[in-house]
Amino acid sequence: MDEALRRLVTSCHNGPVPFACAPVFFCPMTIAGDQLFIEHVERLFMSDCESMSAEVRGRLRSIPAVHELLAEWPVMKAAGDAGDTMVREAIDAELDAERAAIRSGAPARNERELALAIEQRTHRLSLPTLRPAVNATGVVIHTNLGRAPLAPAAVQAVTDVARGYSTLEYDVSTCARGGRKEHAARLLRTLTGAQDALVVNNNAAAVLLVLAAHAAGKEVIVSRGELVEVGGSFRIPDIMAASGAKLVEVGSTNRTHLDDYRSAITPNTAMILKVHPSNYRIEGFHEEVSAAELSALAHEHGLLLYEDQGSGALLADGVLADAGEKPTSASLCAGVDVVSCSGDKLLGASQAGIILGSAQAIAACASHPLMRALRPGKLTLAALEATLRLYVTGPDAAHREIPVLNMLSGAPAPLERQAKRLHDRMLRKLREAQCEEAVELQVVEGASTPGGGSLPTVELPTFCVAVCPVDGRLSADGLKRAMVQEPDTPVVTRVRHDQVLFDVRTLLRDTDLDLCASALADAVRAGLRR
Structure with missing residues (x-):
């Protein structure tokens, strides 16, 4: 069935009228005013379900109704923080994801698990799209990250x-x-x-x-x-x-x-x-x-x-x-x-x-x-x-x-000391998360670049913390992506030779070290749970 049609119907429901393959909720005015349309959509749902096993149809029927999810405390809290509109959008997206996962063979989540997922999704939706980020790439004038930080x-x-x-x-x-x-x-x-x-x-x-x-x-x-x-x-x-x-x-x-x-x-x-x-x-x-x-x-x-x-x-x-x-x-x-x-x-x-x-x-x-x-x-x-x-x-x-001039002129010795501090904080966070054995940390020499279309032939000697995944469930690319997508403040790194590199030249303040350490520990812990 056309997914846009499915979302159109799903988005306007208040009272539960279950279909064979998923809970869909209709307002009384819609049922009274457009019965032919409802019957057409119902036939589409039924044809969509014919190819499913009884087990999958059962999992789809077990998805909680919207009004049940709205009564869960995490969802109520999210509505208070971000507003009803944002919560509704998060519920729609999370239920779409749940149905797709079930059709792919995943087990159904219970009401509490879905509520917590909706709370988290609401939080992410409420974040501004333009927000601070940590630049651990070593590219000083990084166009994608806003170029020059201000003095x-x-x-x-x-x-x-x-x-x-x-x-x-x-x-x-x-x-x-x-x-x-x-x-x-x-x-x-x-x-x-x-x-x-x-x-x-x-x-x-x-x-x-x-x-x-x-x-x-x-x-x-x-x-x-x-x-x-x-x-x-x-x-x-x-x-x-x-x-x-x-x-x-x-x-x-x-x-x-x-x-x-x-x-x-x-x-x-x-x-x-x-x-x-x-x-x-x-x-x-x-x-x-x-x-x-x-x-x-x-x-x-x-x-x-x-x-x-x-x-x-x-x-x-x-x-x-x-x-x-x-x-x-x-x-x-x-x-x-x-x-x-x-x-x-x-x-x-x-x-x-x-x-x-x-x-x-x-x-x-x-x-x-x-x-x-x-x-x-x-x-x-x-x-x-x-x-x-x-x-x-x-x-x-x-x-x-002026940060750009300061970073361009950064000497190797202070950068090495900064890299060692970052290494120690990362190790401490990984130990707190009980996942220090999943990765190896090492302070290594590297090269930063001015960036921003400036000084194209210049490479600046620097020091980085290299993170090498040891556990088979982890990968350098996966960790890099998780550290961008999961934290409220994205931590942007670079990958080289299956290692995630944190270049300290472009870490502007001490709090950036803490954000890098926390993002890494959270990404490793989440990766091990998969």
Whole structure:
């Protein structure tokens, strides 16, 4: 029988009218008003049951009625916590799962077992889909886990602005309406030396806005080796097409010369676009044209030079310097007219697209109609401004307070000590759960990655706790999945060589260690029960 029809009938029942294969509940108005429909559905149920054994039909008949389940204390408690609607949804889902399990040969659960399962399912349904997670992958700027964690000062700034009114578009100096542009622009000018700055909601939006404001209907020259995909299947040619600009490819994938750009310039050319390889590297037989050379060429012909720097860095020290990553200010010093980058990658702030450049170029972007659609909200601006203030305070404060910079510069010795602490807590939790013999724990060396399309060739030496299943009922993939799906706070790890690895580089606070230990113990214990 069609499952959608089964759910339609099941969902509207209040009083019990048992069918041969499962308890289904009809409201009196439905029976009186649509008897033909009920008889049709009943025939479908009966035909569905003909292929079942008497034992399976008996198990299906033993499933408690909805009103009986609603009277169980765990279900009543769940209704009080999450509401009747959520409980009804949980009951429907749990009964569907119970029927499917019975048809597959599983024994029927009793009323108490079903009630506890409904309580647990209700709790999971009531959890927000966007909620905190523990990142034990070692990927510092993890796009799927929200990219850059915010500095405490940025979190406080967001909280302060979110809980009430704010000066988002109010100028306290004139006691009149102001603009949101200046909240971060002044600090960005100070930190980069740009004449002006503009913030939009992400770097893809920044690329779209710059192209639309300066090159709509005209040609933009790009090296073939820089026609990148910026994530989420958004590619530079697609963004360019959406902006109304015409793409002109020059050079080859691995080698582009200055003369390639020069020969492509026509009276309809508006811009030369340079895309920084933030999420890839071409090595070996490779040549590209520097920003300084392109600047001279562009200005010789009255063109705009725009660099999409991607990940964006305000500091060029430590890991960034070792990887050859230059700060945004270096591009501006080289003569680039407009530079854009992300706020939530190497900068370590909120999701944002930052546009830096000459006053005239920024003014054209700010006055474009797209700016209204792409402008950031107050929470984005509050977090970004607070993070920029840490940079203004100095490099030491930035490395200490901004999580991304702190994690990227983590030294091996502290990481090893952290891994040993995590190992000990895991062992203690496993002993409390009486399942320490089911897995083996070991502190091992490993490699973290910056992530987020940043510093693609960099590997950071780290330490991990490796969990190797010993009991045959357990598997590394099964433990990894359970630690994501079962706890209220998902613990995300990685698997290598049939081991679950907990990389301590990306564990932000001491409570993360406890969450990892508890999630592992619960996953092992649940796996042994299966």
